[in-house]
Amino acid sequence: MAPIVLVHGIFNYLAGVEPQVAAARHVARCRPRLVESLARFPVDEPEVVMAYYADLLRRDTPAWSQSPGGGENFTSMTAGQRRDAAEWLVTAGYCGPGDPQGRPTEFLRTWLDQLVGARGGRLSRIAQEQVVNRLERVIVASLREADAYTAWPGRRELVQERVAGVIRREAPAVVIAHSLGSYITYETLHAHPDLEVELLVTVGSPLRVPSLARRLDPPLRAGRGARPLGLGRWVNIADVGDLVAVPPKLGEVFPVDADETCDNGIDFHSLGAYLGNGLLAAAITPYIS
Structure with a gap:
């Protein structure tokens, strides 16, 4: 059986x-969730x-890139990044008072809190604060x-x-790509049309x-993404509370064969939670039997 290839996110x-x-350590941490779900x-x-690939985003980039913790808050962003964050919240469904596009510096945290x-639903105030903190980061x-990947010379390549x-080395039937990794995988399959993947599963994808x-x-x-030449089936899974995966239905823009939603609870965006979800296990089982 060919191995499953994971492409990580942030x-x-x-x-x-x-x-x-580093790759082996990450696999050791998250593989048990997938094995349990497949049982x-x-x-x-x-x-x-x-x-x-995280080390490639770190090399020769500013100190903030791939920060292991701390500093991930709205006030630490550039003006352009704050505008992008405001647009992100509008896309996620923010429709409260004020103009997110006009005043992205002062009110991003308030807008995110209102959106969450x-x-x-019935989140306690403490739980809501935890979700807001995590989503902000x-x-x-x-x-x-994304800036480091797309804007720094040679980084994308x-x-x-x-x-x-x-x-190419592992020749997997299944690739599971999480978060920013789904963006990178989509571009990689286009950039290397010789790659053949029977099933791509994107989880928590920010492609839209x-x-x-x-x-x-x-x-x-014309508002549509093309299908990579070597890609067979594409399944997308998004948690209902995952504000990274907004809008959640990739199929409205990309050639996705199945759009699924799930509920991972407060662990709404982690790769481990998605790997432990039965929808993902059901999607990949025919390809690893």
């Missing part, structure tokens, strides 16, 4: 660790390999790492070569976030 940089070691199906435990409150880190190299969609290579044409 918050995965391990300082001072060789890429192969209900008549399949063998799969081998899992990670395409680790409106979508959070995720949005800031996503925009910063280096990351795509790394991810393509792992897919406006500030990221505008930077895609290849760009959208």
Whole structure:
């Protein structure tokens, strides 16, 4: 059985660790969730390999890039990033008082709090604060790492070569791409049309976030994304509370074969939560049997 290849998202940089070691450590941490989820199906435990690229976003980039913690808040962003964050919140459904596009500096935290409150149902105030804190860090880190990937000379090519190299070497039937990794995987499959993947599963994908969609290579044409030549089936899964995956239905823009929603609770965006979800297990089982 060919291994499953994971392509990680944000918050995965391990300082001072060789890429192969970092990849193995991340796999050791998240693979048990996938194995547990697959236990209900008549399949063998799969081998899992990670395409680790976080070190490439760190090299020669500013100190904020791939920060291991701290500093991920709205006030630490550039003016352009704050405008992108405001647009992100509008896309996620913010419709409260004020003009998010006109005053992105002062009120982003308030807007995010209102948005989580409106979508959070019966969340306690403490739980809502935890969600807001986590989402703020995720949005800031996503925009910063997207900047490092798309704007720094040669970075896109280096990351795509790394991810393509792992897919080419392992020849997986299944690639699971999380968060920013789904963006990178989509571009990589286009940039390397020799790669063949039977099933791509994107989870927590920001491919439709406006500030990221505008930077895609290849760009959208007439508002639509093209299907990579070597891609078979594409399944997208988004948690109902995952404000990174907004709007959640990738199929409205990209050639997705199945759009699924799930509820991972307060652990709305982590790769581990998605790997432990039965929808993902059901999607990949026919390809690893």
